[in-house]
Amino acid sequence: MLARARLSRLPTSFLGRRLASTKSLKETLQEVIPAKQEQLKKLKTEHGQAVVGEVKVENIIGGMRGLKAMLWDASVLDPNEGIRFHGLSIPECQKVLPSAPGGKEIIAESMLWLLLTGQVPTPEQTKQLSKELAEKGDLPAYVEKLIDSFPTTLHPMTQLGMGVAALNHDSSFQAAYEKGMKKSEYWTHTLDDCIDLIARLPALAARIYRNVYKPGTPLPAINKDLDLVGNYSNMLGYGDNQSITEYLRLYIALHGDHEGGNASAHTAHLVGSTLSDPYLSYSAALFALAGPLHGLANQEVLRWQLAMQQEIGSDVSEENIKSYLWKTLKSGQVVPGYGHGVLRNPDPRFIALQEFCNTRPELKNSPIIQLVNKTSEVAPDVLKEHGKTKNPYPNVDATSGCVLYHYGFTEFKYYTVIFGVSRALGALTQLVWARALGLPLERPKSYSMDALEKLVKQ
Numbered sequence: 001m002l003a004r005a006r007l008s009r010l011p012t013s014f015l016g017r018r019l020a021s022t023k024s025l026k027e028t029l030q031e032v033i034p035a036k037q038e039q040l041k042k043l044k045t046e047h048g049q050a051v052v053g054e055v056k057v058e059n060i061i062g063g064m065r066g067l068k069a070m071l072w073d074a075s076v077l078d079p080n081e082g083i084r085f086h087g088l089s090i091p092e093c094q095k096v097l098p099s100a101p102g103g104k105e106i107i108a109e110s111m112l113w114l115l116l117t118g119q120v121p122t123p124e125q126t127k128q129l130s131k132e133l134a135e136k137g138d139l140p141a142y143v144e145k146l147i148d149s150f151p152t153t154l155h156p157m158t159q160l161g162m163g164v165a166a167l168n169h170d171s172s173f174q175a176a177y178e179k180g181m182k183k184s185e186y187w188t189h190t191l192d193d194c195i196d197l198i199a200r201l202p203a204l205a206a207r208i209y210r211n212v213y214k215p216g217t218p219l220p221a222i223n224k225d226l227d228l229v230g231n232y233s234n235m236l237g238y239g240d241n242q243s244i245t246e247y248l249r250l251y252i253a254l255h256g257d258h259e260g261g262n263a264s265a266h267t268a269h270l271v272g273s274t275l276s277d278p279y280l281s282y283s284a285a286l287f288a289l290a291g292p293l294h295g296l297a298n299q300e301v302l303r304w305q306l307a308m309q310q311e312i313g314s315d316v317s318e319e320n321i322k323s324y325l326w327k328t329l330k331s332g333q334v335v336p337g338y339g340h341g342v343l344r345n346p347d348p349r350f351i352a353l354q355e356f357c358n359t360r361p362e363l364k365n366s367p368i369i370q371l372v373n374k375t376s377e378v379a380p381d382v383l384k385e386h387g388k389t390k391n392p393y394p395n396v397d398a399t400s401g402c403v404l405y406h407y408g409f410t411e412f413k414y415y416t417v418i419f420g421v422s423r424a425l426g427a428l429t430q431l432v433w434a435r436a437l438g439l440p441l442e443r444p445k446s447y448s449m450d451a452l453e454k455l456v457k458q
């Protein structure tokens, strides 16, 4: 009822497209896949030769920036407006997607449902999915043993990637492939693996946290009545703190997908295109996410803001922040949390996290969050004057880790693991669709510099 009441506040164009039924996730997908298969077939046969854009030498040597070269339905990133998930902006998602009982924020299950099916689930459907994920959430004993064998000095992202890869021992896709399954059956086995993997991520990620930062403490069992992130928060030791649990729910929903070209999602897609199973594909994605220009920036931002705080002390003046920014830039480093490969405006995910803080006095008055906010006011002009970055505005990493720090969650080398729990929602959605649509092996053409020079001379 709640979702329908929320939906009724939206333009009628949403209503026609998005009224959900009582069907399960798999049944809903079964219903929506044929139309998409038909759409792709038509695009291929009727418009396969249509020109979408040109390829310049600067695209080839510039990390393919701006090239329109991937199929990705779940979300689209507009450079000025930011991300839309199946056409819905972040504020629209916040209005229509079901939250946890007693909570207000989007939960991972509703975002996953939207990404996978293009439909807004009912609260009952999300509850059912939460139950399914909780029932499938325990780790196999051999993975627990593997994780427990790692040195605590091994970066948590390395541990997460290795743990996810090891889960492929039980891959339904791989087992069925060995038995010679038909192509039309690929997507159901991929979906089964993806759901199992998403279900197990909280236990895996929480075990890594416990081993590295709280050795010897007990890990709570999965509570079958909680949502995925409610359980994750509980296993991290924050189950009694509704505020941080809600923050984690919002964080994980918002980081779920950022169209196809970002390094982590693209890696999962590339590896998956070889018919590697979802565990191996997502493990590869996590190692892309672990780079400081991508997901790891959230840990780097905190390190940088704390160093700034230490240097400027309590005098959080514009002048002091400005000179710290120049010091960073003049030393040849990037300002973490600023700039973007696509965005040309402040990241709406940054704004949504800022709004979360603004509605809670304890966060609004927190020194680290005030410093983040002040930095976001000062940095764009400094970066414009510096004159290099195409986007001088904050991205989501500019604040995401700093909010965790305020809550006392200070183990910043762990922050990208939370991002890794989230990005599974979008990257795995694409794997299901790639198999449902029968997308081919990804294999772009490369050029040598000599070949480019020859081409240019012609």
Ligand SMILES: CC(=O)SCCNC(=O)CCNC(=O)[C@H](O)C(C)(C)COP(=O)(O)OP(=O)(O)OC[C@H]1O[C@@H](n2cnc3c(N)ncnc32)[C@H](O)[C@@H]1OP(=O)(O)O
Binding pocket: 065, 292, 293, 294, 295, 297, 329, 333, 334, 335, 336, 337, 338, 339, 340, 341, 342, 388, 389, 390, 391, 395, 396, 397
């Ligand atoms: C969830 C996410 O992944 S969001 C991104 C997280 N990463 C960060 O916040 C790290 C800091 N930001 C950056 O390094 C970049 O802005 C990136 C990697 C995000 C995007 O890179 P690009 O698309 O190549 O950016 P752009 O085209 O604007 O780069 C042009 C120049 O500006 C520089 N530049 C870009 N952003 C910044 C920045 N924040 N501080 C200083 N210089 C910057 C680039 O290093 C590049 O310099 P170069 O010509 O000497 O190589």
Ligand SMILES: O=C([O-])CC(=O)C(=O)O
Binding pocket: 255, 257, 258, 261, 262, 263, 264, 341, 342, 395
């Ligand atoms: O889109 C990108 O390239 C980076 C990013 O913000 C994300 O992956 O969330």
